[in-house]
Amino acid sequence: xxxxxxxxxxxxxxxAGCSGDDDGSGDAATGDPQQTSSTSAVTVPExxxxxxxxxxxxxxxxxxxxxEPGALIRTMPLEAAEGEAASRIMYLSTDADGDSRxxxxxxxxPTEAPPEDGWPVVAWAHGTSGLASQCAxxxxxxxxxxxxxxxxxxxxxxxxxxxxxxxxxxxxAVAEGHAMIDSVAAVQSMPEVNAGSRWxxxxxxxxxxxxxxxxxxxxxxLPDSELVGAVAxxxxxxxxxxxxxxxxxxxxxxxVLFSMAAEDPNVDPADYLANDALEPVRAAVEDGCSNDxxxxxxxxxxxxxxxxxxxxxxxLGEEWLAENDPGQTASPAPLxxxxxxxxxxxxxxxxxxxxxxxCSVGQILHRxxxxxxxxxxxxxxxxxxxxxxxxxxxxxxxxxxxxx
Numbered sequence: 001x002x003x004x005x006x007x008x009x010x011x012x013x014x015x016a017g018c019s020g021d022d023d024g025s026g027d028a029a030t031g032d033p034q035q036t037s038s039t040s041a042v043t044v045p046e047x048x049x050x051x052x053x054x055x056x057x058x059x060x061x062x063x064x065x066x067x068e069p070g071a072l073i074r075t076m077p078l079e080a081a082e083g084e085a086a087s088r089i090m091y092l093s094t095d096a097d098g099d100s101r102x103x104x105x106x107x108x109x110p111t112e113a114p115p116e117d118g119w120p121v122v123a124w125a126h127g128t129s130g131l132a133s134q135c136a137x138x139x140x141x142x143x144x145x146x147x148x149x150x151x152x153x154x155x156x157x158x159x160x161x162x163x164x165x166x167x168x169x170x171x172x173a174v175a176e177g178h179a180m181i182d183s184v185a186a187v188q189s190m191p192e193v194n195a196g197s198r199w200x201x202x203x204x205x206x207x208x209x210x211x212x213x214x215x216x217x218x219x220x221x222l223p224d225s226e227l228v229g230a231v232a233x234x235x236x237x238x239x240x241x242x243x244x245x246x247x248x249x250x251x252x253x254x255x256v257l258f259s260m261a262a263e264d265p266n267v268d269p270a271d272y273l274a275n276d277a278l279e280p281v282r283a284a285v286e287d288g289c290s291n292d293x294x295x296x297x298x299x300x301x302x303x304x305x306x307x308x309x310x311x312x313x314x315x316l317g318e319e320w321l322a323e324n325d326p327g328q329t330a331s332p333a334p335l336x337x338x339x340x341x342x343x344x345x346x347x348x349x350x351x352x353x354x355x356x357x358x359c360s361v362g363q364i365l366h367r368x369x370x371x372x373x374x375x376x377x378x379x380x381x382x383x384x385x386x387x388x389x390x391x392x393x394x395x396x397x398x399x400x401x402x403x404x
Contacts, residue, residue: 048074050088054139057088060102060163067092069178069221070185073102078141085111088138091186095159096174096263103179104162106141107186109152109193118196119151120395121187123180125203125210126155130289131170131258136162145380147202147231148388149395152195156183158210160262167285170259171236171252173324176210177217185222197225200391205346205375208235212326212335219332227333229394231387233379234339234346237354240312240321243347251294251301257311258285260320272311277303327357334400335365336390338383340373359404366390366401 050057057076065073073090080086086108093103110119124144129135136157144153159175160168169175180201188195201218203211215230239256242249258281260267270278277300284296300306311317322328335358339351348369358365368386373379380387394400 047072050074050076054088055164057090058104058133058136058139058162058164060090064100064102065092066100069093069100070182070189072186072189075190078106078108080108081143083111084108085192086141086143087190088141089183089186090162091182093159093178093182094174095178096169096172101159102163103156103159103182104136104138105154105156105179105183105186106138106144107152107154107183107190107193108143109187109195110150114194115196117198118194120149121152121154121184121195121199122147122149122391123184123199123201123214124153124155125176125180125201125207125214126157127203127205127207128170128290129161130293131160131168131255131262131285132287132289133162133164133166135168135289138162145202147200147391149391152187152193154183154187156180167258167262169262170255171206171209171239171324172259172263173213173217173326175259175263176206177213178221180210180214181218181221184225188225198228198395199225200229200231200394201227202231202233202387202391203235204233204380206236208232208346209237209326211235212237213324215331215333215335216326216329228397229334229336229391229400230331231336231338231391233383234343234351234375235326235337235354236346237326238350238357239325240318241350241353243349243353245345245347245350247298247301248345250306251297253311254281254297254301254306255285256320258282260311260316264316267316272307272309272314274303274305274308277306327354327363328361330358330362330364334394334402335363336387337365337367338379338387339367339369340375340379340382341369341371342373343375343379345375355403363404364400364402366403 071092076088078086090104093101095101126137138157144155156179158179160166187193201211201214211230211232218227257269284293370382373382
């Protein structure tokens with residue numbers, strides 16, 4: 001095995017977990033057609049102001065409180081910059097079976113008087129952090145990027161990340177999209193946050209995939225609010241295709257196997273993974289987060305014999321791709337695609353194919369290419385002014401540029 005190649009791919013995969021949560025703006029303070037039940041800003045009768053430990057916060061109440069998606073379960077104060085407040089939140093969402101689930105995340109918001117129509121909302125979608133409970137970004141939160149907009153920032157963990165004992169269904173459109181949209185409903189229900197009804201979603205890598213599927217679902221799931229735009233940095237897409245990136249694709253496919261199993265008990269990873277790979281991949285999923293998970297997966301993905309049956313071409317895999325691969329329908333809100341020319345995980349060719357696919361279905365989109373950027377914070381840093389201006393224009397109600 002070529003150690004240099006392993007290190008190269010490991011670095012690429014590691015950067016998939018880069019959240020880009022530096023600031024994103026230079027600010028000092030720093031649908032699924034089968035799941036279209038609407039969500040509005042709602043609460044359960046009594047929201048718990050949690051005073052236990054951080055670990056205890058993620059223990060889901062049993063029984064789970066009843067309520068609509070977006071209903072708050074509990075909150076926990078977080079430290080914030082001067083002029084802001086922040087909370088860790090747990091709220092209701094629904095999974096791919098339509099069952100009620102607890103989801104977690106964080107919200108940061110200004111403490112001064114809001115505009116008459118409330119603060120604009122930016123929903124941030126994080127990159128790959130892992131699939132296990134302990135990998136939830138909200139456990140050790142970073143301030144979500146502002147993109148130059150003074151307002152509310154909410155960052156969801158995705159369904160299965162955070163709550164103790166659960167596994168996140170990786171790249172599941174429902175697990176990402178529902179958690180993102182319902183997090184907006186949750187913060188809109190918090191009187192102290194003063195969140196308005198207009199919002200944008202932005203995300204990187206896996207979070208780019210989340211931004212795409214959120215854009216597709218938002219109008220149906222949150223009809224009383226207006227998603228004015230979506231930003232996808234180097235999004236995971238064209239999930240059934242390879243663009244000379246077979247090692248990366250195998251590693252992602254191994255994670256998706258456990259994603260499928262988390263949503264469908266009829267899926268058994270043992271039917272697809274080689275015997276000597278099954279338990280190492282399972283251990284990576286259940287015990288590791290970004291770096292540890294990657295260290296385990298990359299050597300396995302170097303082998304052509306990782307799978308006894310390629311999950312991408314199996315009947316179940318094809319069904320999963322049809323349900324979770326974004327870009328199959330146009331969304332009402334305009335889209336901004338951002339791609340780094342030096343990206344070695346989400347190759348430019350993959351985003352090229354996504355762009356062609358989106359244009360073919362009538363999506364309004366604009367694309368920014370950054371020849372020197374990789375799959376890391378550089379793609380956000382180098383596009384900072386353009387992305388911030390694009391988001392500002394969406395909140396201002398200006399017509400969106402269209403490249404198709």
